[in-house]
Amino acid sequence: MVSRQRLRRPLVAAIALATTSVLLAGCGANAHVAARTTTTIAGKVPSRAEQAAALFATTRYRRQIVQAAEGFSTSVNALDGALRSGDRQAAIKAWAAAQGSFDVLRPVLLGGPASSATYDGQLLAGSKTKGQGLHAIERALFQGPLSDGLAAMPELRAAGPQLVIGLFRTILQPSAIAVNQVHALGFLADHVLSSSQERVSHRDLVDVLAIIHAVRGGFNALHPLANLVDPKQLSATSTGLDQVDALLSTLPPGATDAEVPTEVWARLGRLVSVLQFDFGQLAGSTAGYSSGRYYA
Amino acid sequence: MSTSEAREPRSGVTRRAVLTAGGAAAVGAVIATSRGAGAATQTGSIPFFGKHQGGIVTPAQGHLALGVFTVTTPDRQVLKELLSEWGRAARRLTVGLPLQEIYDGSYPPSDTGEALGLGAANLTLTFGYGPSLFDSRFGLAARRPVALVDLPPFDGDELDPAYTGGDLCVQACADDPQVAFHAIRSLAQLGLGSVELHALQVGSGRTSATTSDQRSARNLLGFKDGTNNLRSGDDALLKRWLWVGERDDQRWMTGGTYLVARRIRMNLSTWSSTPLTVQESVIGRKRDSGAPLTGTREHDKANFQALDPHGFPVIPLGAHIRVAAPETNGGVHLLRRGYNFFDGVDERTGNLNAGLLFICFQRDPVKQFTALQGDLARSDNLSQYITHVGSGVFACPPGIGPNDDLGASLFT
Numbered sequence: 001m002v003s004r005q006r007l008r009r010p011l012v013a014a015i016a017l018a019t020t021s022v023l024l025a026g027c028g029a030n031a032h033v034a035a036r037t038t039t040t041i042a043g044k045v046p047s048r049a050e051q052a053a054a055l056f057a058t059t060r061y062r063r064q065i066v067q068a069a070e071g072f073s074t075s076v077n078a079l080d081g082a083l084r085s086g087d088r089q090a091a092i093k094a095w096a097a098a099q100g101s102f103d104v105l106r107p108v109l110l111g112g113p114a115s116s117a118t119y120d121g122q123l124l125a126g127s128k129t130k131g132q133g134l135h136a137i138e139r140a141l142f143q144g145p146l147s148d149g150l151a152a153m154p155e156l157r158a159a160g161p162q163l164v165i166g167l168f169r170t171i172l173q174p175s176a177i178a179v180n181q182v183h184a185l186g187f188l189a190d191h192v193l194s195s196s197q198e199r200v201s202h203r204d205l206v207d208v209l210a211i212i213h214a215v216r217g218g219f220n221a222l223h224p225l226a227n228l229v230d231p232k233q234l235s236a237t238s239t240g241l242d243q244v245d246a247l248l249s250t251l252p253p254g255a256t257d258a259e260v261p262t263e264v265w266a267r268l269g270r271l272v273s274v275l276q277f278d279f280g281q282l283a284g285s286t287a288g289y290s291s292g293r294y295y296a
Numbered sequence: 297m298s299t300s301e302a303r304e305p306r307s308g309v310t311r312r313a314v315l316t317a318g319g320a321a322a323v324g325a326v327i328a329t330s331r332g333a334g335a336a337t338q339t340g341s342i343p344f345f346g347k348h349q350g351g352i353v354t355p356a357q358g359h360l361a362l363g364v365f366t367v368t369t370p371d372r373q374v375l376k377e378l379l380s381e382w383g384r385a386a387r388r389l390t391v392g393l394p395l396q397e398i399y400d401g402s403y404p405p406s407d408t409g410e411a412l413g414l415g416a417a418n419l420t421l422t423f424g425y426g427p428s429l430f431d432s433r434f435g436l437a438a439r440r441p442v443a444l445v446d447l448p449p450f451d452g453d454e455l456d457p458a459y460t461g462g463d464l465c466v467q468a469c470a471d472d473p474q475v476a477f478h479a480i481r482s483l484a485q486l487g488l489g490s491v492e493l494h495a496l497q498v499g500s501g502r503t504s505a506t507t508s509d510q511r512s513a514r515n516l517l518g519f520k521d522g523t524n525n526l527r528s529g530d531d532a533l534l535k536r537w538l539w540v541g542e543r544d545d546q547r548w549m550t551g552g553t554y555l556v557a558r559r560i561r562m563n564l565s566t567w568s569s570t571p572l573t574v575q576e577s578v579i580g581r582k583r584d585s586g587a588p589l590t591g592t593r594e595h596d597k598a599n600f601q602a603l604d605p606h607g608f609p610v611i612p613l614g615a616h617i618r619v620a621a622p623e624t625n626g627g628v629h630l631l632r633r634g635y636n637f638f639d640g641v642d643e644r645t646g647n648l649n650a651g652l653l654f655i656c657f658q659r660d661p662v663k664q665f666t667a668l669q670g671d672l673a674r675s676d677n678l679s680q681y682i683t684h685v686g687s688g689v690f691a692c693p694p695g696i697g698p699n700d701d702l703g704a705s706l707f708t
């Protein structure tokens with residue numbers, strides 16, 4: 001009997017489960033992806049170079065995730081200290097860093113094909129309606145008394161080291177890494193850029209830069225394999241990322257929302273949609289390649 | 297004089313008069329005629345009168361206009377009269393009649409005219425009362441059912457006040473969008489000065505089947521929707537999960553039900569860039585056939601115990617149908633009756649503003665929708681592709697007979 005213990009399980013258990021399903025994502029996110037990927041590679045033994053590139057993708061992405069978890073842990077501790085000493089500027093800096101690390105982790109913890117940790121990721125991200133997670137901190141930093149942020153700290157502080165331990169064994173296969181970038185960009189479009197968003201800090205650029213940086217990391221991890229299996233798509237994706245970078249480089253560092261011209265947001269939104277499509281295609285062309293362990 | 301051949305007497309002609317004094321008799325006569333001919337029912341009308349309101353287990357039509365109103369009059373009697381008047385208007389509209397047939401051309405016409413000649417188009421009008429109607433304004437606090445409370449916040453909610461809450465709702469469903477729109481517009485017009493339209497949400501393309509002979513339609517994710525829904529023939533389940541029973545706390549609600557409406561934006565560009573196999577694992581069904589991942593045909597029963605060769609569930613733990621299914625959620629059923637919506641383009645991202653106007657009916661929203669949505673918000677992998685942006689809950693009283701007034705049971 002398959003139970004639904006996913007609800008409200010402790011973070012470590014959640015990550016363990018996430019990691020397990022991540023492992024499974026070696027052949028895709030689940031049995032059905034597995035079935036398809038098996039078909040994709042049926043009759044074709046990946047070359048040594050392809051296997052090496054797939055292994056590179058997996059390990060490189062894992063490093064990115066683990067570094068983000070470590071960064072998250074460090075920033076959360078700094079944030080805690082700043083909140084306690086009432087230093088708003090230091091708190092804002094630490095919050096932005098924690099948010100940046102979380103932006104790398106988000107697709108792994110929330111909703112990527114390998115994610116099984118929805119609840120916990122949600123808790124860290126925080127929701128608009130509940131005084132939890134990074135969202136509650138943002139509100140306290142930009143709208144409320146600093147002390148409001150302290151209530152959300154125990155969970156965030158506890159999560160840091162657990163994430164580092166839990167994500168250490170992450171193995172995401174190339175196709176799943178590509179889908180994670182689709183998700184990261186989707187978050188950017190639907191939850192950061194969308195005109196329906198409530199603006200709290202009026203510093204969307206913090207999120208935008210962190211997400212694009214994270215996506216660039218995922219792209220770099222996929223690069224060698226994509227270069228072997230679908231160079232044309234790789235080049236399209238690379239161009240898309242460069243266009244985003246070029247657009248963002250026109251903005252003054254640390255710009256607030258008001259300092260970013262409306263056309264820039266609009267252009268960014270459109271570039272992001274194209275990039276989502278590109279990573280979706282890369283998910284297809286890298287499907288079936290794994291770090292090697294899963295080829296029978 | 298335009299369409300009018302005979303002038304109504306000037307004295308006492310008000311916006312509403314047509315539906316009260318002489319109007320009522322005329323309505324009776326016209327209804328009698330159309331019924332007598334048997335034509336209206338045969339050619340697309342669903343009876344307004346009955347044990348239950350229409351628009352719940354009656355066959356889901358193709359179009360929706362959901363009007364949500366704020367009551368602005370402080371006067372209980374005015375509200376009561378308005379509801380009776382809405383009931384009278386509903387009788388006419390649901391048989392394809394305009395609000396008024398005899399016009400005095402020196403006045404603006406009571407009926408706005410856009411549905412003339414379109415027939416009833418199977419129009420149903422389902423009326424509901426929001427929790428806020430039972431506050432201190434109208435002396436109704438003691439009549440509030442315990443199950444009628446504002447929905448709590450759920451993880452991931454990004455509710456827009458413009459699509460949230462409301463004192464009254466009217467769900468107009470029809471085979472013709474203009475007929476549904478006309479109905480809400482007419483009711484809003486009749487309520488001028490007493491109620492204000494808080495939101496009008498328009499949906500096109502049903503995403504449910506409510507009778508066994510209806511085929512499943514598709515939502516904007518491209519998947520068949522409504523496969524495993526409560527349907528009109530499931531009497532025992534409907535009694536248990538849909539209709540308020542005699543023993544529930546408010547007698548006036550016996551035979552009624554509760555409507556929950558959620559405006560759910562779909563993150564379509566993310567979905568469209570997601571591989572098909574991942575999409576299918578998110579839903580737990582195959583896209584084209586609608587079959588569960590453990591089966592081959594749409595109505596095959598999902599096997600939530602099935603494991604793949606690696607020992608992992610074939611229908612993933614976070615698959616939408618697993619989290620939502622009665623087998624795993626403590627038996628909860630809902631009658632879903634949603635519609636797709638498409639509403640332009642987000643100006644900042646250029647993405648489509650589209651999704652699902654999720655509507656469901658149930659006997660107790662606290663034990664059914666709220667319990668289930670709490671689980672979905674936390675564990676459903678579909679949550680990453682959707683955002684709930686509007687919300688409302690309404691008590692829909694039972695249906696009325698030809699001699700009853702809409703709303704009378706609430707006030708007596």
Ligand code: HEM
Nearest residue numbers: 515519520521522523524560617620621622652668669682
């Ligand atoms: C945009 C949002 C949603 C989409 C696209 C969606 C889509 C689907 C699809 C494709 C199915 C499978 C076919 C079927 O049995 O109807 C399904 C089933 C179901 N959904 Fe949803 N749904 C959404 C939101 C919700 C919400 C908010 C709820 C309730 C809180 C819900 C409750 C259910 C239930 C009870 C089932 C039947 C599960 C079973 O017994 O197999 N859905 N949905």
